[in-house]
Amino acid sequence: MINPVHRVPAAIVAASFLLVGCGGGTAQTLGPGAGGSSARQDVATPAPAPTASRAVAPRRLPGLGSRTLSAVPSRTRQAVVVTGRGRNSPLSTVVLYERTEAGWQAGPSLPAHNALKGWTDHHRAGDLRSPIGVFALTDAGGLLPDPGTRLPYDRSGAFVSPGTGFEGEPLTGSFDYVVAINYNRRPGSTPLDWTRPLGAGRGGGIWLHVDHGGPTHGCVGLREGDLKDLMRALDPDRHPVVVMGDAASLAR
Secondary structure, eight states: OOOTTSOOOHHHHHHHHHHHOOOOOOOOOOOOOOOOOOOOTTSOOOOOOOOOOGGGOOSSOTTOOHHHHHTSOTTOOEEEEEEESSTTOSEEEEEEEEEETTEEEEOOOEEEEOBTTOEESSOOTTSOOEEOEEEEOOEEEESSOOOSOSSOEEEOTTOOOOSBOTTSOBOTTTTSSEEEOOSSSOTTSOTTOOOOTTOGGGOOOOEEEEOOSSOBSSSEEEOHHHHHHHHHHOOGGGOOEEEEEEHHHHTO
């Protein structure tokens, strides 16, 4: 067991990622903020951008069947839904849903990568598939300073990803920011804690991390700007979870 308050040597982490490592990071940012200048009094103020009506928010998380929905805790008020394009596809879409009195409010649809070979109901170390299921999001970390998340954040030089991805892309920066997915890990500890409650054979180290532009070993990769926005939005008091899998599996 790795003590969550101590750094893990980079060499150990790099070796571990050869088995269950995730991918890494093309840094992108969102659009620039609006500038300001003194305006004439006779210039009309632009109308605010339209927003989705709370009245039309779905009462259930879209695309999820009864089996998947039953695994979402009743206290959960934030759900990051990762929908894979196909059972064997490495491409997916991520949407953050916020539960309100009117229903589940959807955020923007974000492109992402999952594991090289797609998805599985029974993840094993080295199978190159992402685990299907509903998992809590309780801990974050990264090589760079905390981007403003309310989750506990472990900054460490051990968040490194050497080498190249499956398509020859560099993995540098992949773990600049990560959110641990609570699959086969100990909640409440740094993402670098390699405790495996289900045993080492069931894999682990499944994270949301910075996308490197190609498939992962099992994680979900998001563009850097999108991931930082997501990390800032996640609120432990709203008991966030990730709901992940290919579309057909999530509809069960």
